[in-house]
Amino acid sequence: MKPALAGREDHPATGDGQHTHPARRALAALSLSMLLSSLGTSIANVALPSLAKAFNASFQDVQWVVLAYLLAVTTLIVSAGRLGDLLGRRRLLLAGIGAFTAASALCGLAPTLPLLIAARTAQGLAAAVMMALTTASVGPAVAKDRTGSAMGLLGTMSAVGTGLGPSLGGLLISASTWRAVFLACVPLGALALVLARRHLPADRPDRRDRRATAARPRFDPAGTALLALTLAAYALAMTLGRGRFGPLNLALLGAAAAGAGLFLLTETRVGSPLLRPAMLRTPGLGAGLAMSGLVSTVMMATLVVGPFHLAGALGLPAALVGLAMSAGPLVTAFTAVPAGRLVDRLGARRVTFAGLVAMAAAATVLAAVPAALGVAGYLVPLVVLTIGYALFQTANNTAVMADVDPGRRGVVSGLLNLSRNLGLVTGASVMGAVFALGAATADVTAAPPAAVASGTRTTFAVAAVLIGGALALGSGTRTPSRRRFREPRGAGFPLGG
Structure with a gap:
C-alpha cells in the first residue's frame, strides 16, 4: 500500500501551503531520525571512564568508542547520500534506521571492547545514512x-541530540551501567522506524535522471573508496595527538591531500561518478559548503574554549x-524553528547574512571583552x-538544498553534512591549538587565569576572521537561479563553467 503522502516529489503537500497531517507525521519521523544520529555522536563520551574501568583499558583504547563512530559518519556520509539517490531514499533510510537500532543493541550487549568498537562502527555507518537522507527527504x-521551517526543526533536533547526549548519558550511567547508554537508543x-515506514512518501525516481544514467554504471566504487580513505586520513590527522x-x-594530512587530488581526477574520468566536480561550481553550492565548514569550525x-575559560579564567566550579555550557544547545534548540x-518569510539569502553578521x-566582542566582566560578559x-549560528545553519541548509535536482538530493545532503562534520573535526584540533598558542602554554589546565583569558581572546579573534571569510564567500555568490544542476546527457564528462 502506498503511503498517504506519495504525491509528486516537487509538490508533496496541499496547494494552500499548510502542513497536512501526513506531512507532519513524516516530519516527525525525520526529526526523530536526526535526533538519534546526533545523540549517537555525543552520548558515548560521558561513558568513557566507565568503559575504561569495565574493560580494564586505557583512555587511548576506549576513546576509539567515540572515534569509530565519528570516522564512520565522516567517511561514508556522501556515499550514503548517493546510494539513496540510486536505490531510493526512503528505502535506504528505513534500512539505516533499522541498522542503527540493531547496532545500538549490539553496543549495549558487547562483551569485549573490540566488539563494542566494531558495533559503534556499524552504528556510525547507519548514522551516516540517517544524517544524509534525513535532510534530503x-x-x-x-x-x-x-521547507525553511522543516529545516529549522531538523536543526533543533540536531542541537537537542548533541546537547542532550552528555547529560542523558550521565543519568543513565548513574541509574544503571554504561550499557544503558546504548540500549536507550x-x-x-x-x-523512528515505525513512523518512517508508515508516513514517509514513496520513492519516485526522477525520470530524466533515470534516462541519463540507464546506460551507465549506477555506482562508483573507485570514487567511493578514494573519498572514504581521503576523509578517514584527514579525520585521523585532526583527531590523533589531541591537536599536537x-x-x-x-x-x-599528506595522504589526505594526495587522495583528494586522485579522487577529483578519477571523478572526471568515470561514467557515473559519485560526485561531479562541476557540481561545486553550481551557483551557491560550493560557497554554501565552504561557509558551513567555516562556521562549524x-x-x-566554543566547545573547546568554553570549559577552560569558565573554570580557569572565571573560576566557576564544575557544576x-x-x-x-548548556546555554549554547538550549539557545539553538529554541531558535532553529x-x-x-x-527563512520562509524573508528568504534564505537575507537570513544567511543576518546570521553571519550576528556571529x-x-x-x-568575545575577542575584546575582559575577563573582569565575569560570566555575563x-x-x-x-x-x-549561537542565535547567529541557528539563523545561518537553517538558511544555508535551505538555500543549498533548494535547487538541487531530485536525483542528486542525497549526495548534496551528504556533502552538506560532511562540510559540517569536517568543520567540527578541524575546529577541535586547530582552534584548540590556537587557544593553547594564545595562552602561551602547552598545558592549558595548569595555566593562570590571565593566560586562559588571553587564549580565549586569541581564539575568538581567529573565529571573527573565519566568519569574515564566510561573509566574503556569501557576498561573492550570485543568488541561485531556478536552474538545477543536471547530469550531462552525453559521455561521462563534467559540465563546463
Whole structure:
C-alpha cells in the first residue's frame, strides 16, 4: 500500500501551503531520525571512564568508542547520500534506521571492547545514512513554502541530540551501567522506524535522471573508496595527538591531500561518478559548503574554549561550568524553528547574512571583552553567537538544498553534512591549538587565569576572521537561479563553467 503522502516529489503537500497531517507525521519521523544520529555522536563520551574501568583499558583504547563512530559518519556520509539517490531514499533510510537500532543493541550487549568498537562502527555507518537522507527527504515530505521551517526543526533536533547526549548519558550511567547508554537508543530507533515506514512518501525516481544514467554504471566504487580513505586520513590527522601535530599527523594530512587530488581526477574520468566536480561550481553550492565548514569550525571553538575559560579564567566550579555550557544547545534548540519561519518569510539569502553578521559581531566582542566582566560578559555574546549560528545553519541548509535536482538530493545532503562534520573535526584540533598558542602554554589546565583569558581572546579573534571569510564567500555568490544542476546527457564528462 502506498503511503498517504506519495504525491509528486516537487509538490508533496496541499496547494494552500499548510502542513497536512501526513506531512507532519513524516516530519516527525525525520526529526526523530536526526535526533538519534546526533545523540549517537555525543552520548558515548560521558561513558568513557566507565568503559575504561569495565574493560580494564586505557583512555587511548576506549576513546576509539567515540572515534569509530565519528570516522564512520565522516567517511561514508556522501556515499550514503548517493546510494539513496540510486536505490531510493526512503528505502535506504528505513534500512539505516533499522541498522542503527540493531547496532545500538549490539553496543549495549558487547562483551569485549573490540566488539563494542566494531558495533559503534556499524552504528556510525547507519548514522551516516540517517544524517544524509534525513535532510534530503525534506523536499518530498513537506510543501515547498514550508521547507525553511522543516529545516529549522531538523536543526533543533540536531542541537537537542548533541546537547542532550552528555547529560542523558550521565543519568543513565548513574541509574544503571554504561550499557544503558546504548540500549536507550533501541526503543527510540524502533519508534523512528515505525513512523518512517508508515508516513514517509514513496520513492519516485526522477525520470530524466533515470534516462541519463540507464546506460551507465549506477555506482562508483573507485570514487567511493578514494573519498572514504581521503576523509578517514584527514579525520585521523585532526583527531590523533589531541591537536599536537607530529610526523604521523603530517603524513596523514599528506595522504589526505594526495587522495583528494586522485579522487577529483578519477571523478572526471568515470561514467557515473559519485560526485561531479562541476557540481561545486553550481551557483551557491560550493560557497554554501565552504561557509558551513567555516562556521562549524567556529562553533567547535566554543566547545573547546568554553570549559577552560569558565573554570580557569572565571573560576566557576564544575557544576556551574556544565550549566553554563548548556546555554549554547538550549539557545539553538529554541531558535532553529523560528529561524526556519524567517527563512520562509524573508528568504534564505537575507537570513544567511543576518546570521553571519550576528556571529561576526559576537566573536569580535568575545575577542575584546575582559575577563573582569565575569560570566555575563562571556555568556551574553555567546548567546548572540549561537542565535547567529541557528539563523545561518537553517538558511544555508535551505538555500543549498533548494535547487538541487531530485536525483542528486542525497549526495548534496551528504556533502552538506560532511562540510559540517569536517568543520567540527578541524575546529577541535586547530582552534584548540590556537587557544593553547594564545595562552602561551602547552598545558592549558595548569595555566593562570590571565593566560586562559588571553587564549580565549586569541581564539575568538581567529573565529571573527573565519566568519569574515564566510561573509566574503556569501557576498561573492550570485543568488541561485531556478536552474538545477543536471547530469550531462552525453559521455561521462563534467559540465563546463
